[in-house]
Amino acid sequence: MKKYKFFNFLLPFLGVVLLTLLLHWQKAPAQSSSIHLTMGNPSGAVTNTSYPNNYLLSKSQYALSYNNTTRIPNWVSWQLNNSWLGSTPRQDDFRADTSLPSGWYQVQGTDYQGSGFDRGHMTPSADRTNTVTNNSATFLMTNMIPQAPDNNQGPWANLENYSRDLVVNQGKELYIISGGYGSGGTGSNGTKYTIANGKIQVPARTWKVIVVLDTPGSGVSGVTTNTRVIAVDMPNSQGIRSDNWKTYRVSVDSIESNTGYNFLSNVSTSIQSVIEARIDNL
Structure with missing residues (x-):
């Protein structure tokens, strides 16, 4: 017993x-679950409709936190190395993301028309040229924010090109996070706070954080206090097309302060404290 x-x-x-x-x-x-969140999940996004303004969409090509109020991503995160690059042409098939929960408004590929703002890719089309499927995925509207043409086609595009050059010409692997914050941007038709009859909010600023790994495949363990981190914070406005992207470099700490996000949370705090306080100067 x-x-x-x-x-x-x-x-x-x-x-x-x-x-x-x-x-x-x-x-x-x-x-x-996602290689694109190797460095962390900046807002603790979850795939749960109880959190409609911080809803995690994890795709093969990138991961993002979607905001069902602003109807743009809070942030988009992706890995970039040579395996993602090839000769696939730009698909230009802008379209709604049907993977959003039932009942949520799906931003249409035509919703930005006449707004004065570009359909601004977060994960660029040119970062996904190894297959048609991967390139096409970058044209889902959940990967877009309303971006002033001079921002999108000027310093923003130049930084995208520079990032790919680091991969192609120097053999680096990048972990990139980008998004917007604030309210109200100035496009080619003037300042607007929303577009598409109020359905989509326009951010005032665009930002990007880029972790540059010297050894592809090293992941978080490849991040040291010497790791290069490029962070930029640009006005979402006209008149900056000819500006050098380097003039908009800031610290990661600065972007965290402005967004409330916690970047590189998978990196040890002792390393974070060094690399997030530093402003890139190369």
Whole structure:
């Protein structure tokens, strides 16, 4: 009888242990499910409709936090190395993202027409040229923000080109996060706070954080206090087309302060404190 009493005594504890293991097993995939979130999930986005303004969309080509109020991404994060680059032409198939939860408005490829703002890619088309499928995925409207043409086609585009040059010509691997913040931008038709009859909000600023790894495949372990991190914060406005992107360099800490996000959260805090305070000067 003592044996059974002892077993009955242990049973509740075994239940707690099993439940803990089960919960851990359920949570683990969310932490490691995307190569594009190697450096962290800046806003703790989750694929749960209870959080419509911080909804995680994890795609093969990039990951993003979608905001169902602003109807633009809070941020988009992606890996860039030579394996993503090839000779696939630009697909230009701007379209709604049908993977959004049922009942949510799906921004249409035509919603930016006449607004004075570009359909501004976060993950650039030219960063996904290895296959037609991967290039086409960058034209989903959940990967877009309303971007002033002079911003999008000027210093923003030049930084995108520079980033690819680091990969192609120097063999680097990049982890890139970009987005916008604030309210109201100035496009070719003047200042607007929303477009598409109020459906889509226009950010005042565009930002980007780029972690430059010398050794592709090294992941978080490849980040040291010497790792180069490029961070920029640009006005979402006209009149900056000829500006050098380097004039908009800031610290990661500065962007965190302006957005409330926690970048590079998978990197040790001792390393973060060094590289996030530094402003790139190369």
